Amino acid sequence: MASLSGLASALESYRGRDRLIRVLGYCCQLVGGVLVEQCPARSEVGTRLLVVSTQLSHCRTILRLFDDLAMFVYTKQYGLGAQEEDAFVRWVSVLGNLADQLYYPCEHVAWAADARVLHVDSSRWWTLSTTLWALSLLLGVARSLWMLLKLRQRLRSPTAPFTSPLPRGKRRAMEAQMRSEALSLLSNLADLANAVHWLPRGVLWAGRFPPWLVGLMGTISSILSMYQAAWAGGQAEATTP
Numbered sequence: 174m175a176s177l178s179g180l181a182s183a184l185e186s187y188r189g190r191d192r193l194i195r196v197l198g199y200c201c202q203l204v205g206g207v208l209v210e211q212c213p214a215r216s217e218v219g220t221r222l223l224v225v226s227t228q229l230s231h232c233r234t235i236l237r238l239f240d241d242l243a244m245f246v247y248t249k250q251y252g253l254g255a256q257e258e259d260a261f262v263r264w265v266s267v268l269g270n271l272a273d274q275l276y277y278p279c280e281h282v283a284w285a286a287d288a289r290v291l292h293v294d295s296s297r298w299w300t301l302s303t304t305l306w307a308l309s310l311l312l313g314v315a316r317s318l319w320m321l322l323k324l325r326q327r328l329r330s331p332t333a334p335f336t337s338p339l340p341r342g343k344r345r346a347m348e349a350q351m352r353s354e355a356l357s358l359l360s361n362l363a364d365l366a367n368a369v370h371w372l373p374r375g376v377l378w379a380g381r382f383p384p385w386l387v388g389l390m391g392t393i394s395s396i397l398s399m400y401q402a403a404w405a406g407g408q409a410e411a412t413t414p
Contacts, residue, residue, distance in 0.1 A: 191233060192399050198229035199391030206385025223384060234284055241277045248274050259323070265316045272309040276302050300373055307368035310361045317358035324351045356401040363394035 184190050201222040208219025248270040254263035279302035286295030324347050367390045370382040382390075 187236070188402075191236065192395065192402065194229050194233055196392065196395035196399060198226045198233070199388050199395055201229065201388070202226035203385055203388030203392050206383060206388050210383060210385060226388070234280065237277060238281055238284070241274075241281075244270075244274055244277060259319075261319055262316055265312050265319070269309050269312040269316070272305045272312065276305040276309065279305060299371075303368055303371045307365060307372065310365040310368055313361040314358060314365065317354045317361065320354045321351060321358070324354070353401060353405065356397050356404075360394045360397040360401070363390045363397070366390045367394075 184193065205219040205222030205226060208215040209223065210219075212219070251266065251270055254266050257263040257266065279298050282291060282293065283295045283298035283302055285291040286293045286298060328344065328347055328351075366378075367382070367387055369377050369379055370387060372379040374380040
């Protein structure tokens with residue numbers, strides 16, 4: 174009952190529903206792709222699962238029509254990252270926010286073109302939105318790698334003479350941050366693999382992934398993101414007095 178209550182609570186939020194739709198969509202693509210490619214007797218079931226995956230992806234695209242304002246508020250609040258101590262983290266985050274902010278209107282135009290609301294070439298806008306998504310993911314990967322390197326250096330650096338070692342609480346907090354950055358890194362790498370696949374052919378491995386591999390990368394990313402969100406929520410509850 175507790176798990177059902179937690180799931181119901183998560184589904185009451187937009188982010189919770191989006192995570193569930195995302196993981197279900199990619200799981201359907203993974204299983205459907207495997208059935209179509211490896212099990213001819215089950216190819217009809219696989220095809221139906223791929224259709225479900227496509228529809229769930231369209232659902233998320235439509236829901237993202239309302240994300241611009243939230244992203245704008247977050248970007249405005251972050252500003253130029255004056256609160257960040259590290260200059261590299263600051264500017265990578267600023268560029269990532271800019272890429273995310275531009276991504277949404279480009280995707281909206283592509284969706285509107287596909288729906289014949291606008292008479293423009295949707296493929297160009299899909300390419301532009303995917304490029305911005307890939308750029309954001311690449312910046313996220315760079316940020317996580319940098320943070321992991323800096324945190325590892327701080328944890329492993331020898332204590333200077335006449336200075337006390339790191340308090341246990343601070344060490345645990347840094348280790349928790351490293352775990353979070355590692356999860357973000359793996360999730361972003363999985364998404365980046367798919368983002369490159371959806372770019373025009375000729376760009377690295379663009380267009381070369383079979384449906385099941387796209388589903389696998391997306392499922393890995395989705396599960397890692399859900400685990401990270403659940404773990405962060407548990408940490409917040411544990412530290413609440």
